[in-house]
Amino acid sequence: MDIEIRDYKGMKVIAPSGEIDMHSSPELRKILMQFVNEKAPVLFVDFKGVEYIDSSGIATFVEGLKGMMPYGGKLKFLHIPEGIMEIFSFSKLDKVFEIYVNINDAFKG
Amino acid sequence: MKDSVTVTIPSHSKYLSMVRSIAEKMCRICGMADSETEDVKLAVDEACCNVIKHAYKGDTTNKIVVKFRAVRKGFEVIIEDSGLKADPAFIKGRDLDDVRPGGLGVHLIKRAFDVFEFDERKKTGNRLVLRRQL
Numbered sequence: 001m002d003i004e005i006r007d008y009k010g011m012k013v014i015a016p017s018g019e020i021d022m023h024s025s026p027e028l029r030k031i032l033m034q035f036v037n038e039k040a041p042v043l044f045v046d047f048k049g050v051e052y053i054d055s056s057g058i059a060t061f062v063e064g065l066k067g068m069m070p071y072g073g074k075l076k077f078l079h080i081p082e083g084i085m086e087i088f089s090f091s092k093l094d095k096v097f098e099i100y101v102n103i104n105d106a107f108k109g
Numbered sequence: 110m111k112d113s114v115t116v117t118i119p120s121h122s123k124y125l126s127m128v129r130s131i132a133e134k135m136c137r138i139c140g141m142a143d144s145e146t147e148d149v150k151l152a153v154d155e156a157c158c159n160v161i162k163h164a165y166k167g168d169t170t171n172k173i174v175v176k177f178r179a180v181r182k183g184f185e186v187i188i189e190d191s192g193l194k195a196d197p198a199f200i201k202g203r204d205l206d207d208v209r210p211g212g213l214g215v216h217l218i219k220r221a222f223d224v225f226e227f228d229e230r231k232k233t234g235n236r237l238v239l240r241r242q243l
Binding site: 019021022023052054055056058059060062063066083086087090091092093096 | 122123125126129144147151154155158161205206208209210211213214216217220
């Protein structure tokens with residue numbers, strides 16, 4: 001897994017690529033929680049390059065979301081591939097996370 | 110000889126991708142569709158994660174043996190370890206409406222396999238038997 005951090009209109013976009021699993025999710029967690037601890041008002045996560053995610057990767061995002069809730073931060077997902085969306089739906093997390101088709105919609109939402 | 114592949118990996122998460130690759134190829138050999146293959150690959154990965162986390166408590170110096178095989182009208186995966194005995198009574202996922210980190214892996218395993226059972230004949234460690242009807 002690689003992680004690219006981009007800026008979009010003053011906000012951070014976390015763009016992991018490859019496989020997010022038990023081995024790689026701690027690195028993702030470290031970056032995500034760093035922004036959460038800095039109380040980033042909005043964080044975008046671009047899933048375009050993500051080929052695989054397991055429950056540890058999902059748990060990382062749940063932890064991030066839970067960390068942002070107390071200060072009113074928003075965690076917004078975009079470009080989720082169909083196979084990964086199916087896992088979010090199965091685990092009912094599609095109702096919990098803010099999911100958008102692209103960053104323009106996520107920015108407006 | 111029936112289609113059967115056995116892989117032994119160290120109990121370290123860096124080897125999980127290897128297990129996933131083999132799971133994927135075995136599913137294809139057994140004629141599974143792409144969506145089935147993805148479900149099985151994820152489930153096997155989750156089961157091996159559980160071995161690392163719960164049976165071995167993160168100790169990376171042990172072994173996990175994963176056997177894939179085609180069985181009559183089905184596909185079977187047997188995962189063996191020599192770690193702490195699992196108690197099936199305590200293996201259950203979280204309520205999916207209770208959103209919190211963790212507790213999802215068991216749901217993902219049971220989604221992919223019709224049979225999820227520990228072979229009680231194994232005296233030390235665990236032998237998890239997963240079977241999917243085809």
